[in-house]
Amino acid sequence: MKQHLPENLLDRIIAEAQADDYALVDKPGGSRSLRSMSVTVSVFVLIGFLFAAASWQRQTVQPEAQDRRQELIDRIDRATQSAEAEQAAAVELRASVSQLQQLATSGLGEGFAEQLQAVQIASGFVGLTGPGATVTMQDAVPPLPKGVQPDEARVLDIDVQMVVNGLWQSGAQAIAINDIRLTSVTAIRTAGEAILVDYRPLEPPYVIAAVGPADLADTFAGSDAQAELDQLRRDYGIQSEVTGADTVTAPASTANLPTRADVLKGGQQ
Amino acid sequence: MIALIGLIVGIVLGVVLSPEVPTWMDAYVPVAVIAALDAVSGALRSMLDGNFSDKVFVVSFLGNVAVACALVWLGDQLGVGAQMSTGVVVVLAMRIFANAAAIRRMVFKA
Numbered sequence: 001m002k003q004h005l006p007e008n009l010l011d012r013i014i015a016e017a018q019a020d021d022y023a024l025v026d027k028p029g030g031s032r033s034l035r036s037m038s039v040t041v042s043v044f045v046l047i048g049f050l051f052a053a054a055s056w057q058r059q060t061v062q063p064e065a066q067d068r069r070q071e072l073i074d075r076i077d078r079a080t081q082s083a084e085a086e087q088a089a090a091v092e093l094r095a096s097v098s099q100l101q102q103l104a105t106s107g108l109g110e111g112f113a114e115q116l117q118a119v120q121i122a123s124g125f126v127g128l129t130g131p132g133a134t135v136t137m138q139d140a141v142p143p144l145p146k147g148v149q150p151d152e153a154r155v156l157d158i159d160v161q162m163v164v165n166g167l168w169q170s171g172a173q174a175i176a177i178n179d180i181r182l183t184s185v186t187a188i189r190t191a192g193e194a195i196l197v198d199y200r201p202l203e204p205p206y207v208i209a210a211v212g213p214a215d216l217a218d219t220f221a222g223s224d225a226q227a228e229l230d231q232l233r234r235d236y237g238i239q240s241e242v243t244g245a246d247t248v249t250a251p252a253s254t255a256n257l258p259t260r261a262d263v264l265k266g267g268q269q
Numbered sequence: 270m271i272a273l274i275g276l277i278v279g280i281v282l283g284v285v286l287s288p289e290v291p292t293w294m295d296a297y298v299p300v301a302v303i304a305a306l307d308a309v310s311g312a313l314r315s316m317l318d319g320n321f322s323d324k325v326f327v328v329s330f331l332g333n334v335a336v337a338c339a340l341v342w343l344g345d346q347l348g349v350g351a352q353m354s355t356g357v358v359v360v361l362a363m364r365i366f367a368n369a370a371a372i373r374r375m376v377f378k379a
């Protein structure tokens with residue numbers, strides 16, 4: 001059976017497919033011997049087996065990947081839980097250390113105890129509760145200002161840094177972002193789409209609590225940071241709210257504090 | 270008829286044994302499946318045509334699977350394995366369509 005084949009490759013493939021294998025063979029009708037029959041049947045069995053194996057593979061490979069994923073999630077959860085437990089233990093131990101320090105230094109005079117307390121507050125070693133202000137920041141919600149892309153209307157690490165610096169400038173003594181205390185070694189930065197404080201991701205809304213003078217909120221309202229917040233609201237729709245409060249809590253830091261530090265002598269590096 | 274029984278026996282066997290397909294065979298299973306579908310559709314068509322030949326069936330099935338797998342293997346060695354298996358699947362799928370069209374014409378006369 002000969003036929004004219006088209007030049008075009010795709011047409012040719014289709015034409016050749018239609019000129020099927022069986023028609024091209026001289027001897028139509030197969031032999032009916034038992035041997036050839038069993039070969040045919042065994043090939044059909046093989047084909048069925050292939051189908052079943054292929055579909056079985058799809059069924060089993062998928063859950064396996066899911067299992068692995070679940071296992072990883074479980075491991076992350078377990079590690080996070082144990083880290084949290086140990087952080088809580090660290091906070092407790094620090095509180096008792098601070099109590100012991102007070103006992104030990106009670107005989108060293110007024111000045112020393114006060115100095116120690118000031119250092120402990122500044123370093124985030126102890127939690128602090130008192131009057132202050134709370135700044136709440138949140139990503140913009142639609143409708144966004146004209147010409148602003150959704151990923152532009154997010155609170156960025158630099159925005160949080162700017163507010164924190166504004167609060168320090170306004171006289172804040174201790175600052176915590178979503179209950180993570182800021183210390184001299186706490187970084188506020190971005191990883192992917194999340195803001196990390198002390199290497200821990202924050203979940204919006206970003207609540208920046210500052211303990212300080214009673215008029216902290218008013219001082220902040222007149223600062224450059226407030227002006228920038230207003231600018232962010234106008235340009236990107238980022239929401240922010242500054243409220244003064246009588247009791248604001250900044251918990252003790254759970255970050256690793258330096259275990260050894262020397263006081264620099266004047267002029268010495 | 271006997272072919273259908275064979276096919277069902279094979280599927281049952283596959284489900285019961287639930288073989289673990291080795292990882293190195295991952296790339297070849299899809300083309301082998303398509304080649305098998307092509308062979309089955311060709312066999313069905315020729316049975317309706319009345320020119321089924323078991324020799325042609327066995328040889329064309331084994332030959333097509335071997336060539337398809339060899340092409341994919343060669344493509345893998347040359348770094349175009351995925352494209353090669355796509356090409357194999359496209360060509361075999363065209364044959365399946367052609368066979369299905371012939372079967373349709375014979376069964377429904379349309």
